[in-house]
Amino acid sequence: MPIEEIAPEIIQRLIADFGGKIEAGGKYWQGGRCPACNKKSLWTLVEKPLLPACNHQAKCSYEFKTRDRYADLFVNISERYQPTPENPQATADAYLRIMRGFDLLSLRTWYEQANYWNPNGDRGTATVRFWMNPEKTIGWEKFIDKVNVRDEDGTIEARDSRFIGDFKGWCWTPPHMQIEADKPIYLVEGIFDAIALYLNGYHNVVALMTCGNFPEHIVKAYQQSGAIWTLALDNDDAGRKSTLKHIKRCTAMGLKWDCIQPSEFTSKTDWNDLHIKGKLSREDMKRYAYYGQLLVADTAENKALAMWRYNNKSFFVLDFESQMYIFRLDINKYQKTLDELRRKAGLADDETTPEELRDQAMLDSKALEKLANCLVDFVYTENNPIDNQRFYTFCIRFADGRTNVDTITGTQVAAVGDFRKKLLDVASWAKFKADADAFEWLTEKWASQVRHIHTVAYGGWCPEKGVYIYPGFGVRGSHIERVNTENYVQLGDESIKSAYHDLQITPNFDPSAYRDDWITDLETAWGHNGIILLAYFTASLLTAQIRQKQKDFMFLELVGEPGTGKSTLLEFMWKLMGRRDGSSNYEGFDPSASSASFIGRSMGSVSNLPTVFIEADRDEGKRGRFKAFDWEELKKLYGGKSPYNRGVATSGNETYAPPYLGSLVVAQNAPVDGSEAVLTRLISIYTRRDQTNQQTYEAARRIESLPFDAVSGYILKCLTQAEQLLAVFLEKTGEFERLIRSRPYARTTRISFNHAQLCAAIELLKFTTPIESESVDSAQQHIINQLVPEREQAIKRDHPYVEQLLRVLNYLEDNGDPINHYKNRADSHVIAIRLGDIYELARKHGQELAPEIELVKILKASRRYIKHNYMTCSAISGKSVRCWYLHESL
Template identity: 35%
Template structure:
């Protein structure tokens, strides 16, 4: 590549990539980590690093283009390669060389760099422009790095022709390409496709779209025996128009054929992969002839000429047919060959023109005498006389992939089913037993399709099964959750996935192509829409309506989208607790933030309404999304309350992303599933979480109130209530598309904020880290919100510093219920001493320094003295963590100094009283 653009950028990016871990080995990079087989077997040529391959060709065969593997390198050309005085089209050069893989020395002067003005703004998008006429009055241009708002990537412009069009009847031809009589010329859709074929040594013209027929160009070259090859894209539209263009060429009296590309590939993809050669062209022309066959018999004839089998199956118009050639076919063909040989010998003796069977249309297949005979009208007639055709299925099942559930150790075979009667295609999954016999397969078709049948025998089913299973099989991993898959490094939704910042749509077969892997989410219970819009303009009103508590929750929400990447570096990610007084907007915040990630009408799930197994599944449903727990506190203070607060100490391990629990796997073994917690945890309830000191250290607590409310605040908040995931759900995609920038911003901010918090009066390192992490996520909001000003960032950092200090103070003191218990104990001790003259009447232990409390005695004293009775169950959970009077033991037998008998007591250290002696 010329003009300063070299493969060095790609090579360095591959060496720097932590996923591939390449080693420099002279002319090659080797020992890269293969995503296909997991071995250190990837290699790439340093001079041409456009295709990365696995050395294990038979066992793996993984292949990926550098463009797919390094989307960050093949992007942002305008910033990385701006025009200079020496080269005013540096951006276009870099785009064509790096992104498209073209040799600039072969296309110099064909294009220029231009700019497309963005309507309604002063912005311009750089383009690479190709002119369509010698006067350079009309052009086609490809937008670099960006697309129009409607998703369009290219643009036509210039002065229109007399008929009002820009290119009707025309075609773009590579400058300097001249068609000679008898040449073969490919008709492709795009200019880049034509350039790719030109690079590969083939003559080609670009028709600009699949529906446009370059009639003017073809008429200008009529009657020159040009072999036109219709080679459009392999999608549905391309195939439909290929038939129409082929028919029109035939009507014009031109030689025409169709070249059918592999599904999902176009010519410049194939050029970058180094696949365009004579063998490939011959192969795709054969598939084009199969595609263009107008009858079952004609398609069988094309197939037989290549494969020479006496029994085979063919699909035609979405049905399956069995083709059998009679026993006398070979004999009849041999006799015709002998007769032709005798005619040829006689012709040589007499000098007459032999009746040689024609060799058929010019193509790339070598013709031996038997091939020539078979290609002749005589051979075709013999084939038709001996060909028996029998329909064995009224549908066409195409094997797509094997779906694998690693947890349950199960697999299913997934098929697309096309219907001969024109019904829309279906995608079905079958167990292995469904394809073991004709009867089983017939039943499966009846049960899983709309009237599909299979009437073939065991031999015919074996032909199909071998065709389905004996080729290299794609295995699609079925994830039992929605969100981030750590193995592939991709965020997997139900409609779209994101991999290294690139948005990937669900393919027509129902899974995502991530490199050479297939991945899908099998979860049905949680629906995340990824088609929503996003505008950063709402941030200012959000801060006005929900203040610092809402901003902290939004920051935590953003961090949740990358929680596994954060845990990979920092090992932990905090829990967020959001409490609030009625009307403060707690529920509005949560419902709005769920809409931002594509989930409508949802706030969270109630732990106390689910079983332990149900809770475990809820904790495992999402990855790199928050799990929100709501209303887990039910105690209203009444003595007969049945439902108590959930014991949050059970989820302490989620802080490190550890197991959500143990589930037995339904198979004959001792295997269990211990799924890791892959989400973040947000707790939203009225009362603060109770628990051990270790649990409380893991929590960043925010309390929503109405102190910041002003006239009009409610109206602002109502806007957030009215939004849907369609209005704001694009927040998810906007964040995932900037994954690297967000994580880099987070890490830089975290290091600075953690150091600042450490220099404050805070002492607890875990509390410092947790609050610094959320504050750093707040700084990362600036990546997707230009209105996230320094004032908001600094204010949120200060607010979380105050919350960290409040958390330390909470941990230094006893829980309010514990403090209330000891206050009541001391009060009752005084009152009972007055009436009973007993010293320390609630303490059953006579030893100094020990307090022995019998809770039944304590409750009786509360009732007698008119004091409220506490929840003893809650107290028993909290008292062991008390600080004022340290816990010794529970339910110990003590010989009561008051009752003169043995009673069950809880033992505590009595506080030491100050002495009267001087130090």
């Protein structure tokens, strides 16, 4: 399939995501909003939209691969382009044309189409296979479709290629290379890099397969050829280190060598990318050779010489071995020295000055001063997602290997004095002696390297980017990426970080350390409750995606008598989630002992994780003491509305009201008392002392003693298969909702829906634990046959405050106090009362009522409520009074 066939779909996606339009001639899509510099500067070719990029190359180098961002448009290559008798390589051909941008005219005999299948994989795939030796025993193949393989320890690994045989010392080359003395042989990392250079006229090219593999077989074969072995590895840290290592080996073998680099910076760029962008001309290669000279310079003076040759500037700043220098060239002295050197060499006025004379004149006329005893690298900018304040992140490296990464505000980077002071704050004994000219030069350079990192104010699922991001790692699809040395996570073409560092989600990333034999003890110790709570925490990792598809997500209430293991169970759930908060085991927080601001901030700091309220509804038994958390707030949280609103410290009227992206667990000794709207949003499970015995106690102790590092990998097992879990959840919710609603006792739609979600959540445990099918079925039947009817009964009961009011009304009537202003006594089910009078009479008789402000809120949401503040002709006084109308009996 030519790329042109899916190009229109790609362009539509680009317009939807970034804006922009196709220009009049129809050749370019341009004007898209660049995520890095926020300018309308993204562009790409309409016919081959493989690598959209920002056209502000001097100040922004943002680009991305559409095959990564819109992978679903490319994954059908295997289905659309099946091999035929006429073309058995049809699928491989399509992959190389579409995904790699190659013209296949001269390549068809270089590869073959094959197939890969793994018994533990989720699919088979066609491959593009290349052989490295004539016997075809050593090779490499690229999977056209990624294959998710379940390892022995249960972890899932996404694979996109594999080696065949032992390739150490071997390499891949295009056929019929012509090795000549003093001609370059380019040593690149991958086969597609090699093909990219070949198609642009650089025919002598060798693919090492990995940057650390030295191609000793071909080097020995052509050791006496006089060819120039030109290191052209990737520009990332691994590629640069391997380049220097291979150069040492070439020197030791007496080989001629050179070096080119695809970029001056360390953000990964490869030759295939440059081929797609059309950046492999002869002029381009001169620039890449210059980048190579910078990498291999062995002294600060030689690096300055290379920079001066290329830029011909009389003033610049350079770094060498993690220290910074100022280069100044005395132009008058240089010209006099050069004239003298030309005279001594006997050159006529019209003769060109040899390079070595120019170099000598420069070295005699230059001044190289140390600017800093460290290397100060600008890394990226980030915006505070709440108040939009901008920060600049710098990496400070010392020659002894010490590295500091820290952020600096705009005011601190505006003036050299402030910058120098801040540098000392963030890096011990960082001496920075730049003058105004040098600092101006540096800030202009840093501005030309601007790179923006997407920052979120929480930890968990990021809906905008479709990834999970925590302070220490991120997950995209089945791929886990740890935070890099610059404090952000690179997930494909997305650079992202979490600014909420208080969230200690720090799982053990070693899959061999993870154990899953705890599921039996969990069920033994807590029965259905343990399975249900585990399922709820597991499904909570999908909360935002579920709300997007199903609008709402259930809340869970864990109620139980003291001493029934609620704390142990919650602490274990957080262990599975990788949460480690200081030295104490984490359960949750008490909203009754917390300010509204703390509650809002805590709930806004997590995404796709539960917020756990502990002992949230205590009654101290004292007059005037009542709960601080209003359960009516649950109604808006249930659908993901913001838990709080607050102003932003700007000169305008901006407010900050982030959506609630988490779930909720309420853990306390007594059930939540609230309106029907609140109770229908909660699923309740109960732990009882009569369900405990020696066997459950021992199982709970074993659960409690499990090391954090042995179980914290559970969250990774869930996150790396989140897409599959979400699909199962959505499908099963519908199935169980239909089943529950068929039961005669299931009368409330929301209760049926919530418990269907819980049944679907339990289904997920089949994919994340070795749970027995019987345990899954038993827990689901418990939900359908016991929890649903219990919840239906719960919403028929009055709130304790309302029950208390009814008792007081009966008491007052029994004592002869007239309270009912309703004239239509034939309607004995309705009463009209004045709350102020009731409170006065209650105090007179020593009867206790809930605080009036609380009772008013509860009454309005009560099923007994009819109307309030209604003008009534009183049956008691005959005057017009305002009354509350309530159902006295239901």
